[in-house]
Amino acid sequence: MGRIRKLLVANRGEIACRVMRTARDQGIATVAVYSSADAHAPHVKMADEAVLIGPGPVGQSYLVPEKILAAAAETNADAVHPGYGFLSENAAFSAQVEAAGLIFVGPTAEAIDLMGNKAAAKRRMIDAGVPCVPGYEGENQEDDTLIGEGEKIGFPIMVKAAAGGGGRGMRLVDAADGLPAAISTARSEAQNAFGSGELILEKAIVKPRHVEVQVFADTHGNVIHLGERDCSVQRRHQKVIEEAPCPIMTPELRDAMGSAAVEAAKSINYRGAGTVEFLLDSSGEFYFLEMNTRLQVEHPVTEEITGLDLVAMQLHVAEGGELGLAQEEVFLDGSAIEVRLYAEDPANKFLPCTGLINFFEAPVRPGVRIDAGITAGQEISPFYDPMIAKIITYGETREVARKLMVDVLRETALFGVRTNRDFLIACLENDQFSDGEFSTAFIAEEFGEDGFSDALPSAAELAVLGVRHYLLDRDKASAKSLNMPEELLGFTSNEHLHSPYLLACQDATYRVVVRAHKDGSFMVDVDDATLSVVPRNIEGARAVLTVDGQAIASTVHLAGDTLHALVAGRGMTCVNLLAKARGGEDGSDGRRVLAPMHGRVVDIFVQSGDDVQKGDRLAIIEAMKMQHDILAEIDGSVDDLLIAVDQQVGADDLMITISSEDE
Numbered sequence: 001m002g003r004i005r006k007l008l009v010a011n012r013g014e015i016a017c018r019v020m021r022t023a024r025d026q027g028i029a030t031v032a033v034y035s036s037a038d039a040h041a042p043h044v045k046m047a048d049e050a051v052l053i054g055p056g057p058v059g060q061s062y063l064v065p066e067k068i069l070a071a072a073a074e075t076n077a078d079a080v081h082p083g084y085g086f087l088s089e090n091a092a093f094s095a096q097v098e099a100a101g102l103i104f105v106g107p108t109a110e111a112i113d114l115m116g117n118k119a120a121a122k123r124r125m126i127d128a129g130v131p132c133v134p135g136y137e138g139e140n141q142e143d144d145t146l147i148g149e150g151e152k153i154g155f156p157i158m159v160k161a162a163a164g165g166g167g168r169g170m171r172l173v174d175a176a177d178g179l180p181a182a183i184s185t186a187r188s189e190a191q192n193a194f195g196s197g198e199l200i201l202e203k204a205i206v207k208p209r210h211v212e213v214q215v216f217a218d219t220h221g222n223v224i225h226l227g228e229r230d231c232s233v234q235r236r237h238q239k240v241i242e243e244a245p246c247p248i249m250t251p252e253l254r255d256a257m258g259s260a261a262v263e264a265a266k267s268i269n270y271r272g273a274g275t276v277e278f279l280l281d282s283s284g285e286f287y288f289l290e291m292n293t294r295l296q297v298e299h300p301v302t303e304e305i306t307g308l309d310l311v312a313m314q315l316h317v318a319e320g321g322e323l324g325l326a327q328e329e330v331f332l333d334g335s336a337i338e339v340r341l342y343a344e345d346p347a348n349k350f351l352p353c354t355g356l357i358n359f360f361e362a363p364v365r366p367g368v369r370i371d372a373g374i375t376a377g378q379e380i381s382p383f384y385d386p387m388i389a390k391i392i393t394y395g396e397t398r399e400v401a402r403k404l405m406v407d408v409l410r411e412t413a414l415f416g417v418r419t420n421r422d423f424l425i426a427c428l429e430n431d432q433f434s435d436g437e438f439s440t441a442f443i444a445e446e447f448g449e450d451g452f453s454d455a456l457p458s459a460a461e462l463a464v465l466g467v468r469h470y471l472l473d474r475d476k477a478s479a480k481s482l483n484m485p486e487e488l489l490g491f492t493s494n495e496h497l498h499s500p501y502l503l504a505c506q507d508a509t510y511r512v513v514v515r516a517h518k519d520g521s522f523m524v525d526v527d528d529a530t531l532s533v534v535p536r537n538i539e540g541a542r543a544v545l546t547v548d549g550q551a552i553a554s555t556v557h558l559a560g561d562t563l564h565a566l567v568a569g570r571g572m573t574c575v576n577l578l579a580k581a582r583g584g585e586d587g588s589d590g591r592r593v594l595a596p597m598h599g600r601v602v603d604i605f606v607q608s609g610d611d612v613q614k615g616d617r618l619a620i621i622e623a624m625k626m627q628h629d630i631l632a633e634i635d636g637s638v639d640d641l642l643i644a645v646d647q648q649v650g651a652d653d654l655m656i657t658i659s660s661e662d663e
């Protein structure tokens, strides 16, 4: 094994970017692989070279070892980092990479294979003296044997597929009479899902915490642990919030769990980064669950409290280097929390959402780290995981990190797809969470299984939405005509200008009337209430308005008819139904796409001859520091493209012509 000069990253999104960042820091050249759905993705832009490996579906691109190996050969890469997911825990892939004479930045095929089978892994752990949940993990899979063993264990029992993982193929059985049926359905499900019907049985631990230990091993026999992470806040086996250290950890328990994790890694001759998962019960007993043989999504919280770069350590160990860090030299300092920002709809059973991200701004300040693999202007496609970004905060204490996270999330404006942002804030502000007193049942118990609805907007928030709408309309009007009569701009001599809005917002409709005063303030009617609004500070997309004396921050982005807004830290989307009803008021009839205002073309997404559908984004114009999407109003095909990137356009300039099929 020698030095890595060129690293191929067999992944996409934030983890591909994360790995490349360290490689670049170390002077290692990087190769990205990408599917055609990811042609404009950040990981492709970030790499020194990029190889197209197939169409969007993972089965034809990121999951095909041959395509990755061909890309490595073509670019002369000498090492492959698998990231997480995809091929990262595929034993055959590790072997294939090595057979091709390349370094696999991960464990051997044997270690991956062994940990991929719960029965074999558990037998090995029991031999190594690692505490395991009492149960049955024998080779005899006869019904009578399993039922007899189940009765010995005592109920409730977990029936798990030996080849499963992460909660897939798992069943809880409360009493003896349910066991035979659970065994037969679990077996056939496991056979279908994993190609093996092998089962294990375990005593069920009630409301455990999920605590996992980060381990690291080199190829010289050195194995250390880097402390633990608490990942109990999960929804249907998908992690939502992770933190380090575990809030209820003691030095004694950490030593015991850490030593058990190190023994686990030693017993399988492990190398590289690994995670040993434990269940921790309410009495403080812990039990080995499984070992993940990859770098994990939540590794940043460990990096934050140890000050180590886990990817750098992976690369070093993969080159054959020694860890060079003894257990006594690992110090855990402070507290870190990570949340996973997903494109999903908490109000609709958390279903994943797809679509264009047209605005993404998160505050970057000391103690805040954002690992994102997507930028504004990019699509969340249906092919991949809906995780948009990981936000990590660090503080001297857990409470500092928690409060900082709430603030950061409140200020994170992400428009275009629904996200779990508000749900994350609700979790972080829940008393159980802030007390550190939670288990894997936290989300189900506190929020229910299938939904989380946003609160309805308050009158003050609606007043903000109304005024921001009004200001955008006024800017648009003034951009169209620089010598417009003052009264149209809202500065009438004595009469108030009266602008009615009908805002469809969070499933309800509100009548909001904005009356502009000549001193720049507003009176706003929201249904039956009247509020006074005074602009304090307006800077591009962001503004602070005082509503009846209370300062409210907001960030807005107008995409077509829809105003995406972050108001007082809450995300909301509203459509002005009156403007929608007026339609075509600006003279473009869909076939002739006119510039809505004076501005600069920052991006163009179509070429002559492209077919477009109503709603497709054609271009982006920037005016007054705000970006405006130009959307197709009709289905058709692009005839003329009269603009170029960076060109200035005037209001009502013809930019694009579209011919529709039914002409």
Ligand code: MV4
Pocket: 133, 158, 165, 166, 167, 168, 170, 202, 203, 204, 205, 206, 208, 209, 210, 231, 232, 234, 237, 279, 289, 290, 440, 441
């Ligand atoms: C368990 C358990 C209770 N008792 N095993 C779920 C994911 C998979 N890695 C193992 N899982 C569990 N195994 C026994 N014997 C409870 C869970 C469990 C869980 C574990 C970790 C994190 C979240 C969880 C949510 C529900 C159930």
